[in-house]
Structure formats: structure tokens, C-alpha cells
Amino acid sequence: QVQLVQSEPEVKKPGASVKVSCKTSGYTFTTYGIDWVRQAPGQGLEWMGWISAYYGDTKYALKFQDRVTVTTDTSTRTAHMELRGLRSDDTAVYFCAILDLVVGFDYWGQGTLVSVSS
């Protein structure tokens, strides 16, 4: 079965960078892209970006495009999301997901809490 297992929680200082990992299994890795979505405490969902695991092309939300990079490593079947210049309002749970909304299925990681505090 398809599984996405994310890296452990992180605590960072303002201005630092964080890299969240998403290790996949149960399907051919290059078949689907990986989306990244975050959720601040008590707040709504925020789409950050997407990467094609086959071609490597990316899409980013305007809000994040100067600070975020999403990558994949086909050899380890892992996707990564790096967010730079962290601020306190970047404190959130970060999710990776496979969202094939053309045919209607979704798989999600368990989420990774990133806390930003001085």
C-alpha cells in the first residue's frame, strides 16, 4: 500500500532553514508528483508547492516561491521540502501528499511539526 513517512519534528531559530523529508513506498515513485501543504496551529491549510517525481519540474505558491525549494531523490524514493529564512509564523505542521485530483485519490504523510522560536 502507498505510504508516506515524514521526518521528525524540528525546532529552529528565526532566520534558520529547515528541510523536511518524505519517504515513500508502495508504488512506482516516478508515477506521481508530491505536494507540500502546511497548517499553522488552529489555522487552515496552505498549499506550498509541488514537484513532478518524473520530470523534476516544480510549482510554488507565490507566497513561498522565494523561500522554498522542493526536491526528490529517486534513488531513496524521498521528497524534500526546504524552507529558508524561518519566521515565527512559519511554525506549522508540514504535510507531504500525493494528490491526483484528476482521477481522485490522495495519500498523505503524517505531518512534521516545525517550531520556530528564539
Next chain:
Amino acid sequence: DIQMTQSPSTLSASVGDRVTITCRASQSISSWLAWYQQKPGKAPKVLIYKASNLKSGVPSRFSGSGSGTEFTLTISSLQPDDFATYYCQQYGSHSQTFGQGTKVEIK
């Protein structure tokens, strides 16, 4: 980015009620809209994709309609398991966006 406006932000209802949530896009997204359900501490789950297509395994009391800029999620008879937060998401442009969410509470 396309803006998605959901209403209401909170909805109080009883078991058995018919519930409707609306989502409006700032520009046309054709039918590239999904609806999600999220419960506290859990990842969201897709209910509806392409505006009106029910994801396999989702109860038939959930339905979606609309196209262009106006969309609706309807729960025909609210069940105890349906008390949750619901989000719309557009994927009709280069960049996707979510609505701000609608929390369905017990009346």
C-alpha cells in the same frame, strides 16, 4: 494566485440536517475544485474532486456541484462522523489554493 472564499466559516447543525457549504473562486477554474474533510490532529482527506466527482469509498450523502467560480458541497443528512472542518481547493491554475475552511459543529 487565485483566491478561494468559503462560507460560512462556522456552521452549527444537528444530526440529520442538510448542510451546504459554498466556495467562490476569484476567477474561473472550470471544474478543477476539490473538497476535503479534516478532523483534529489528522491529515485532510479528499471527498470530492473535479467539482462533483465522489471519491471512491466516500458516503453518498456527500455531493458537490458548480463550475466556473461558484461551488457547493452538500451533506444530505449530517451524521455524527461528519462533524469536522471542510476545505475547498482549486487546482485549475499553476498554483493551487485552499479556502479558509468551514467548521461544522454540533448544534
